[in-house]
Amino acid sequence: MNDHTESQNQEERLDGAAEAAEAAGEEQSALRDALQKLAQAETLIMHQKDEVLRVQAEMQNLRRRTEQDVEKAHKFGQEKLSAELVAVMDNLERALQVAVDRENESVKSLLTGVELTLKSFADCFRKFGIEQVDPLGEPFDPQEHQAMAMQENPNVEPNTVTGVMQKGYTLHGRVLRPAMVMVSRAPVAGIDEKA
Numbered sequence: 001m002n003d004h005t006e007s008q009n010q011e012e013r014l015d016g017a018a019e020a021a022e023a024a025g026e027e028q029s030a031l032r033d034a035l036q037k038l039a040q041a042e043t044l045i046m047h048q049k050d051e052v053l054r055v056q057a058e059m060q061n062l063r064r065r066t067e068q069d070v071e072k073a074h075k076f077g078q079e080k081l082s083a084e085l086v087a088v089m090d091n092l093e094r095a096l097q098v099a100v101d102r103e104n105e106s107v108k109s110l111l112t113g114v115e116l117t118l119k120s121f122a123d124c125f126r127k128f129g130i131e132q133v134d135p136l137g138e139p140f141d142p143q144e145h146q147a148m149a150m151q152e153n154p155n156v157e158p159n160t161v162t163g164v165m166q167k168g169y170t171l172h173g174r175v176l177r178p179a180m181v182m183v184s185r186a187p188v189a190g191i192d193e194k195a
Helices: 002-076 079-097 105-127
Strands: 130-133 145-152 161-166 168-171 174-177 179-185
Touching (some): 079 130, 079 168, 079 174, 145 161
Antiparallel strands (some): 130 168, 161 179
C-alpha cells in the first residue's frame, strides 16, 4: 500500500503542480491583458492630454484675436467720421487762407470765430488720435504721401517733398488720408549740354 499511497501522492502532487501551472498561466495571461489595457489607457490619456492642450491653445489664440479686434474697433471705429471731419478742417483752413479784408471789424470777428473753431477741431483731433501730416521738406514716403507732381529742384535732395497741396491725416498711426505733395527730382542733363 505504500507504493499505492506514494503513487497516489505523486499523482496528487502532479495534479497540484498542473493546477498551479495552469493557475500561474492564467495569472500571467490576466497580467498580460491588464498590462495591455494599461498601455492602451496610457495612450488614450496622452491623446486626450494633447487634445486638451490644443483646445487650450486655440482658446488663448481666440481670446487674443478677439481682444485685438475689440481694440481695433475702438481705435478705428470712428474712421469714417474722422475722414468726414478732416474735410471740415480743410474748409476751415481754406476760409482763413482766403480772407481778404482782415482789417475790417466784421471780417475780423468772423476770422476770430473761425480760428477758435479750427483750434477746437485740432484739440478734438489730438484727443481722438487724429494727427496731421504736413511733410514739407521731408523725404517722400509713399506710405503717407501721394505724389501729385515731380519738379526738378537742384536746391534739395531728390525725392524730397517741396510742396504740400493738401495735408494728410493719420488715425492712431494708420493713414486716414495721404498728404498730396510735390516731390523734387534730380535735374536731367540735356543733350545740348554736350555740344
